[in-house]
Amino acid sequence: MLKHIIKIFKKDMKNVFKNPITTLIVTGVCILPSLYAWVNIKACWDPYGNAKNIPVAIVNEDNGINIMGKYINAGNKIVEKLKNNHKIGWKFVNSKNADMGIVDGTYYAIIKIPANFSKDLTSLTSPSPTKPEIEYKVNTKNSPVAIKITDSARNSLTDQIKSNFVYTVNESIFSSLNPIAKDIYSNKQSIINLKDSIIKLSDNIDIISNILSSINSNSNGLNSILKNIESTIPLSNSNISSIEDNNYSTNSSILSIQSEMNDSFSNIELNLETAKSDICRIQELIQTLNLSSSNSKHINVDITIDKIENEIDISYNRISRIINFLTKVNYVIKNVHISNFINSMKNIKNTLSSEKNKINNIKQQFDNTANINKSLLDSTANDIANLYNKLTDEIYDYNNNVKNNLNLLSNEMIESTKQASSLLELSKKFNTYGENSINTLLNGTQLTAQSSNKLNNRLYDFKNQINNLANKLKLTNNNDIIQILTILQDDPSLIGNFISNPFNIKEQNIYTISNFGSAMAPAYTTLAIWVGSIVLVAIFKTDADRFKGDENFTPKERYLGKMSTFIAFALTQGFVVAFGDRFLINVQMANTFLAIIVALISAFTFTVITYTLVSIFGNGGKAMSIILIITQIFGSGATYPIQLDPHIFQIIQPLLPFTYSVSGFREAIAGPLVSSVFIDFTFMILTSIFFIILGLFLKKPLQNKIYKIKTNLKKSGIGD
Template identity: 25%
Template sequence: MNNRKKSRKFIFTILTISVIAIILIPMLYSSIYLSAFWDTYGNIGNVPVAFVNMDKSVSKDGKTYNIGKEVEDKLEDNDKVKWNFVSYEEAKNGVEGKDYFAMIVIPSDFSKKLADSNDGKFDKPEVIYEGNKGKNYVFYQISEKVAQSIKSDVTSKIQEETSKALVDKLYNIKTSLNDAADGANKLQDGTQILANGSQDLSNGMFSALEGSILLKDGLKEATNGEKALSNGTDSLLGGLNQLKDGLSQKNSEIGKLVSGASETASGAKKVSDGANLAYTKTSEAKTQLSEKSNYVADKIAGVSDGVSNVDDLLASIIADYNANGGKLSDKASKELMAAKNVTKAIRDKDINTNIVEPLRTSADGLNPLIDSLYRLQGGAALVESGTAKVAYGTNKLASGIDESMNKAVEGTNRLIGGATELKNGSSKLYNGLNTATEKTGQLSNGLSKLNNGAVALNNGLDTANDGATKLKDGLNNGYNEINDKLKFTSDDMSKFISEPVALNENTLNDVKYYGEGLAPYFISLSLWLGGMFINLLLSIAKGLKITENKYAKSFIGKYSIGLAIAIVQALLLSFVLVEGLKIDTVNTSYFYLNNILISVVFFSMMYGVSYAIGIVGTPIIFIIFLLQLASSGGTFPIETAPKFFRIIGEYLPFTYSIGMLRMTIGGINSSVYLENFGILLTFMGAFLVVGFIIRAIINTLKNTKTINMFKKNIGFKGLEENM
């Protein structure tokens, strides 16, 4: 009897220790695991990762690129992981060994490729990431995101630099367009002045042409007059010879001789004056033509230089704009091309060859005419001198005819000599007048061509002026258009391109730590394990017949004992999480009550199964436990699981207990919370009622012969006793 009491006391002691252990199981399981990984991401800064900077700095267009160094400097203040700045060999050996979990490498040509991208050489720079996935898969995923973050930072830097360079070039194009517009304004002013000058030149050429025609007509009349002079001289010589032969008989004709000599002297004087006038006017015409040709040459040279400058400027603007991916409006493009065609037309006219050279040639062509007129002037002077001598001789003859016949003969001889000189001068005058008439005709033809060229020049300059006006308007419109559109600075654009979208992050149901995120899953898991051990303990106590108390052996009695243990488990678990790990909940009271509810529901479900079929229900409960591990979405979203687990998860309690716990930690959605609450109560009621009914059916069947035979044949009796 004493041994039996001692045995029962020992068993009771063991059960008491077991109860205490079972009460502690959920708390220990959750607290130990969650405390180990409570702030995992907050401690990743202790995980070693190698960083290798092999990049070489590059200087280009007055700017230095050293991206690798910039990244390295930035990572020195980065505590996401434990950065180790080492050589490539050390990093490689460390990743393959045990020193580093991963390594990130910036290659030697990284900055060079970035600098070359501004010239259109788009060879993508690389950030090399190499991680030891086998060492720790979870950290591999984290470190890979760190590498992606570095890539994003560098990408943002590249976008910032590229967009800044592009906008700076756009501003250069804007400045060039403004300069071109100013140049076009000056060009248009110059072409307008040149057009006005060409009109004056055309008018002057027309006047010179008219003057040359008048000169030609005057020379023709002079030639005709010279013929009359030559005939008169011949008559004079004949008369003088007759005078010499019969002076004594021709006294009556001396008066006529004196009169003819006077008229001859007067005509010679007119011829000499006409020759002097022709020489003077022709010399003035040559001087004017030379001055006009030099004036035109200077203006045309200015036009040619302006056209070349504008042509080069237009080509540069179009090339720069196309090189930077820009596109002018259709109107601006047409006006630029029209201006380019105008400048080409002006160059094709070859104004210097077609206008200036004929002007200078015409001016030089006057030289023979001037020489002939000079000789004509000399001949006319000789004629004037001879006629003067003739007149003088006739006068002497008339005054001295009474004195002496000898003197008359002498005077007649002198008169014959003067008439001979007059004849010779007349011949020279005739030849000079013929030459002058011929050259004047050539001058008229040259001036006519020159006048046509001046008209063509004027028309061409009017066209050039129209084109310069269109060019001016087009460039001004282009400048105004780009000035209206270009309202941002390169810094503003680079900042916008590097970060075009701002993330306004609003967190719903915030969770601070990694452990808080896993807590709902491990609390449910811990309380389920606690419920399993409670049911196992009750089954063992029943088999050992620890007590004979009817209430303790009844359905309600055993349920009450298990329920009390389950509640203590939940309270102890909640206390350690709240006071020990400082879990942040929406409401601490809700958190305690929620855990108590879950613990009660889980135990009730297991008690229903255990009451119905006894200890055989333990494997079933464990299988349900395993299914819930994969179908509850406790770690990863349930949408990532296979379809089978997504379906059965809707019919298992973990799904709803985890949902309620997440809301008590992150934020409560009342309707969803109450829905989960109702489903858990349904699970509890269904398992208790169904378990009670099954047990009642089994107890009823025990009284039949069929059950007795079944117990005898398959040994169901022992199983029943355990139940």
Template identity: 20%
Template sequence: MSPFKLAAAELRRFRGHPIRTLALVAIILIPLVYGGLYLWFAWNPYGKLDQMPVAVVNEDTGASVDVNGETQQINGGDQLVDQLKEDRIFDWQFVSANKAAQGLKDGDYYMVITVPEDFSTHLASLSGTDPEQATVEFDLNDANGYVAGIMASTVEAELRNQINTAVYVTFATTIFGDLAQLNQGLNDAADGAAELADGAATAQTGAGDLESGLGDLTTGAQQVADGAAQVSDGVDQAVDVAQPVVQTLADNWTQIQTGASSAADLADRADTDLDTVYATLCTDNPDADADACARLQTFITDADGANTDIQAANDQIQSTSTDTLDQASEDLTTLQTGASDVADGASQVATAAATAESGAGDLADGLTDLHDGAATLASKLATAAESVPSTNPADDADNAEAYGSPVAVSEQNLNPAETYGRGLAPFFIAIALWVFGLMAYLVLSTVNQRALAGPLRSVPIAVGGWLPGAFLGVLSAIVLYLAVELGLGLNPKDALDTVGLSILVILTFTAMAHLFKLAFGTAGSLLLVVLLMLQLTSAGGLYPVETTPRFFQALHPLLPMSYVVDALRVTISGGETSHVVKALVILAVYLVGALALSSLVVAARRRWKPDSLNEPLQV
């Protein structure tokens, strides 16, 4: 007979009566009841903190502070209460001190937050020379549940942020007075600085254009200066030549006029005499030679022209006085001086244009600095305006994290579990599967007595006794996975690996349970309970194993549940595959080892003893 037939024979024992069938169904559902219900109730308790009643007692009487000669009323307690109303971390209950104390005692409140009457007074002292620290009281009662206090402490940082923000707003009021006016003033200043930056940018562009234009002007002025210098040099040369000549003419002009007059008279007489000669020789002489007369007439015509020019020149000479020539000499000197002055002026213009160009460059650089400075000022003023606390408690509640904790801690989780229940799922799934093995063999037989007395070998008998529990365990593991996945949203990173690993776990745990029950009978069940307790405390499912006593640290690598928890964490949340491979190897060793030992136990039990008929302990 094969082990499978032995297993089928064992399962057939539960036919015929509904109670028997229900017993098998109950065994299958045990992991679901244990693991599923526990994960259900603890899946995400921190997501419902806003349903935990917490009392808030505000006894603050407020305070008066002097701000710029004016009395300013502040009340940090009211500010904190208004912020808490906007941020429902807990189910806030704003009550009197007596009611809060009685409620904490009776268990109506899990925590009491008290703002003392001198809260604002101490805050106001921060602006003086003798500052005092303000306090807020937190009262807990572990009689209402120690874990509730731990849960409350997990959001203590957020509570401190809200308290610090209320302090920040109140203290800023004691220093600056009306925060709304301060905020508006800083915003106006920021806008003005921004406009100044825009104007500086425009001026900067104009200065750049001016620098470019002055550069062109400098180039042109230098060219003019060079030309004026050349003209001045040419005038100097011309004057140096012409002025002595003019001065000599002026000195001898009277004689020149006399000579010119005489020359003019002589030319006029010669012209007249030539006309007389022509008349005598040609006009009045019939024997005159025509060719000679023609040549003579041509000569007389030329002489008339020369005489006309001489007479005109003489008239010009006679009309020019010595004073005119002296003035011309002086004008040449003036021209020489003026040309030199023009050259010097052109050079000065070129130099001034170069200086202006450099100044325009400095102006552009200065305007750039002005623009950058104005932009920085606008940014700083805007930042300062934003940092002024709002007078709206709702805004302050939203900004409490920034005000209360100016520096944020950037946290990265390589494989986030996301919820409390999902993080604990590997631990409680492992426990539930172990409990199945513990309970299964309270109902199932560990060995077929007929086969034990027959010729069948010990190994098939042992495997046949284990298979019914293994088969029901596989069904139980699948039911548990489906319930947690569909009901709670387990959403493992690798569903197939999670299911496959769970099946291997239940096969191993049922093999171990079968071994203990087979070897020790009822005492085996007790040993399985003890082993469960040891694994609960050493598997590292709740706390890091390094934080446990050395006894449990020593047990950690020896017991299978440690590897099951590590491997399920990887298949559910992600992580190193090596943890899964290691767990598969360890579980396979435990499985094969348990079945081998079960076979040895079966072989030993085939030797009949008195205890074989009557077990010493039965439940």
């Protein structure tokens, strides 16, 4: 039997290569189906890459609004932002031209920002908040794909609004919530009193200094008096009472100074921790940018870059405030730890500026080429990671060295005052303790003189800082509570940013496919292989020709012998299409060898099916092959998830060879899972065996009946 099958196969191959015309036709049949796959894959390679040519009209009718003394026009900000976004063909027109353009097909969509947009956007600060609306119109007649692109444009616009303007509104709202009170306006007088206290402290700082100098002088005088105790005790009591009165009057002022300085030192620590959180968010955004570029999500890239720039600016300004404050303190203190810390902060500030320049370069290159500079992005990610570690070290240095030196100042101030008061009180009881207390008092008054002198020097060191704060507060109006709080507390932008973006999405792709064309390659390649099998049975005869010496050949041998010829042509088709996918149009292939094997097994299976149907049922088999291809396109889940198709297709999907061929190509393109590949191969091979057995059993019984049908059809003049 095998000998007869091989003989038929050799006879067919000899006939093919003996005639040049036949050779040319066979070559064309082996290549032509591949063109179907290659053309379609290339056509859908990057459907969103030229979205900048899709015209979308932007109509801005926003009137803006004044909120808390600040004018906000969200519409203008949106337009300004979109003019730098070249991913969509934005057209900035008036309402009339936009409405005409959407009707006549000039624009695919309209995005209209209404007159009350800013008012509604900021209505959260009013008793009756209103959700703002943006009017979106789309011309559904022009192109279904264009509709999806314009939908993406709409979503991109709303993301920008949330990222940029909800942030601004929230920042304005939460500026009114500070450590002094939860309700700014109900505590307005407390805030004003605090302002007046700081100004009064600044105005009287020279008097306080003179009082401390007086304490020092009087303590030195008391030391001399004690040396002549017998003749000067009454005078010493009088001097002590005078000094004690002065010391008591300054104690409350010094406590106020200490409280303010301690708050400043704590705010530095808080700002450092917040800056560390900012750097962490920048790292997460860079990871998001990296994933967005690998998935060709062009619209998300600009938004992510803008967020990175915004976070860098916030960190830069926060570090600058710390440097400015400590520089003024160090100007009079001249502390080594503080000087080193300032230099470290300046290095961090310079690094932030450098990283922002890199991000700007990445953005410019992306706008020009639609590709992200991976090396520059990786360099930025590495620098930010190093910056995060550097900032962690500096926070540790501040808490263990710098802050201790700063706290020493305020602690010494109050401790010296307490010691002076205690010693002066003790001095008043001098006569009660007697002459044995003279040596103790001598030592105490000497300590009082030293402490008051040191306290006075420390106060002088912070004189400029207190005066600068007071000068800023003097320029504010008591009715402008927001401005007063802005001076008294840190920038509340962190809260505004948290509310506008309450969480970050960490996106991770499993089996990443680099472009849409590669994602569609399994469907188009499988379809091309099936089309190739139909072309074979449409052009070539499925019955073996008679030749000398075939008298003893059975119908089964003729069936298998001719099938071997068709399979040889089909395997050639499968190899050509898989090889071309990888090396001609550069479809992503995680495993090229596997892709070729899948193509060969698919070609074998599809050809066995179509050949068997046509060999047994003639033209009826050709019709069955067409019906099968139509059913499998929609029922295999090749283009859309099978869950979106009608329930009948979900039922038959596991029975269709298309399903397993597409699955096999997906494994080869995105990365193989051994169990899935095994199932795909097993089903296709079992399907081939089933149809071969079907042909062997039905070929002879139906041969005469099908022959009669073909004869009658030929006699009718409408068939062959």
